[in-house]
Amino acid sequence: MAAKPKLYYFDGRGRMEPIRWLLAAAGVEFEEEFLETSKDLEKLRNDGSLMFQQVPMVEIDGMKLVQCRAILNYIAAKYNLYGKDTKERALIDMYIEGVADLNEMYLFWSISPPNEQAAKMTQMKDKIANCYLPAFEKVLKSHGQDYVVGNRLSRADIHLVELLYTVDELDPSLLANFPLLKALKARISNLPNVKKFLQPGSPRKPPMDEKCLAKVKEIFQLK
Amino acid sequence: MAAKPMLHYFNGRGRMEPIRWLLAAAGVEFEETFIDTPEDFEKLKNDGSLMFQQVPMVEIDGMKLVQSRAILNYIAAKHNLYGKDTKERALIDMYIEGVADLNEMILLLPVSPPAEKDAKITLIKDRTTNRYLPAFEKVLKSHGQDYLVGNRLSRADIHLVELLYLVEELDPSLLTNFPLLKALKARISNLPTVKKFLQPGGARKPPVDEKSVEKSRKIFKF
Numbered sequence: 001m002a003a004k005p006k007l008y009y010f011d012g013r014g015r016m017e018p019i020r021w022l023l024a025a026a027g028v029e030f031e032e033e034f035l036e037t038s039k040d041l042e043k044l045r046n047d048g049s050l051m052f053q054q055v056p057m058v059e060i061d062g063m064k065l066v067q068c069r070a071i072l073n074y075i076a077a078k079y080n081l082y083g084k085d086t087k088e089r090a091l092i093d094m095y096i097e098g099v100a101d102l103n104e105m106y107l108f109w110s111i112s113p114p115n116e117q118a119a120k121m122t123q124m125k126d127k128i129a130n131c132y133l134p135a136f137e138k139v140l141k142s143h144g145q146d147y148v149v150g151n152r153l154s155r156a157d158i159h160l161v162e163l164l165y166t167v168d169e170l171d172p173s174l175l176a177n178f179p180l181l182k183a184l185k186a187r188i189s190n191l192p193n194v195k196k197f198l199q200p201g202s203p204r205k206p207p208m209d210e211k212c213l214a215k216v217k218e219i220f221q222l223k
Numbered sequence: 224m225a226a227k228p229m230l231h232y233f234n235g236r237g238r239m240e241p242i243r244w245l246l247a248a249a250g251v252e253f254e255e256t257f258i259d260t261p262e263d264f265e266k267l268k269n270d271g272s273l274m275f276q277q278v279p280m281v282e283i284d285g286m287k288l289v290q291s292r293a294i295l296n297y298i299a300a301k302h303n304l305y306g307k308d309t310k311e312r313a314l315i316d317m318y319i320e321g322v323a324d325l326n327e328m329i330l331l332l333p334v335s336p337p338a339e340k341d342a343k344i345t346l347i348k349d350r351t352t353n354r355y356l357p358a359f360e361k362v363l364k365s366h367g368q369d370y371l372v373g374n375r376l377s378r379a380d381i382h383l384v385e386l387l388y389l390v391e392e393l394d395p396s397l398l399t400n401f402p403l404l405k406a407l408k409a410r411i412s413n414l415p416t417v418k419k420f421l422q423p424g425g426a427r428k429p430p431v432d433e434k435s436v437e438k439s440r441k442i443f444k445f
């Protein structure tokens with residue numbers, strides 16, 4: 001029996017969270033090794049485990065993969081969550097890269113100095129309400145199906161719903177005018193694997209807090 | 224006969240250049256519609272052609288694709304430049320995402336605040352010689368083959384060689400201690416389709432200059 005994938009990251013969402021969501025949605029059990037200090041990161045680097053000296057890193061199927069997209073693409077293809085052909089994949093990629101752009105804004109907001117956060121938040125909310133959510137609502141409206149692409153579950157649904165949870169945490173009112181997205185969020189949340197992941201005690205990580213931020217700054221030697 | 228892909232972007236490298244390189248390497252002729260004014264950009268947005276109100280956008284096989292990676296992934300898969308199975312693809316993805324990270328630093332250099340530029344150049348050079356180039360040299364050394372993955376041409380070779388040209392433009396001495404990368408650069412540059420792309424008059428765009436940065440600022444309002 002193959003070893004479970006092993007995730008190397010700090011104990012928080014960051015860039016590993018979409019990977020946790022996707023593995024969970026695919027019904028794949030995984031293990032995690034948490035970096036607690038900069039020494040832990042040094043050790044991983046000195047071991048030669050990190051191709052570009054960075055995490056996330058996931059040990060899976062005999063590989064030590066770094067780079068989120070490499071990891072996510074591999075998992076998605078392995079578990080048939082990447083569409084049935086190159087055209088479906090193109091749509092999935094287009095949608096999930098939009099999700100990734102917004103995620104990136106959120107990531108940087110969460111580690112910005114407090115005096116910069118308000119302006120960044122305003123900018124983010126504007127993009128959410130006027131660019132991203134309308135684009136995805138329009139996709140669902142265009143075909144009226146239960147899933148974003150190809151009338152079946154794909155990584156596009158998982159990554160988008162993860163984003164909708166983040167948006168909901170930031171400001172629930174942002175989702176008010178997007179009934180199809182709200183319905184997608186409810187449907188996907190009810191899938192057995194996702195439901196399990198959303199319950200307390202699962203590998204899902206909570207939002208960044210001050211304590212976690214301090215740890216992250218030490219581990220990665222950020223100012 | 225299928226229409227040629229149509230690229231929508233400004234007349235410069237930016238985020239479209241890897242797409243030009245990949246299409247060219249695959250031997251695919253393409254057309255370009257250049258966004259020259261803010262009005263051109265507004266028109267594209269109002270047409271509903273841009274899913275997230277952004278370019279690059281490529282019209283290809285009946286789709287209006289945005290997001291560089293979506294476009295590149297489609298082209299690579301279509302033209303058999305994405306490895307033979309998911310494991311080769313994982314390696315290709317890992318390598319090209321490293322390329323993309325360094326590329327991003329170089330891409331954003333012309334638009335960084337002048338006070339920060341020197342520090343950014345120092346960081347780019349440090350990352351190039353201490354993180355990225357050693358990693359890729361090590362891959363080539365590990366298997367001794369002519370291509371990065373799977374002993375045949377893939378997008379990994381194309382994207383990496385494009386990056387090596389950028390590194391060389393920044394500072395040729397950065398490539399000094401990487402003989403296998405220099406050899407890869409020479410070999411890939413000699414492939415007929417790539418050779419053609421690199422010649423004057425090819426679709427390859429020149430390095431960014433102040434004038435084109437100012438023009439981009441006006442069009443994209445940043």
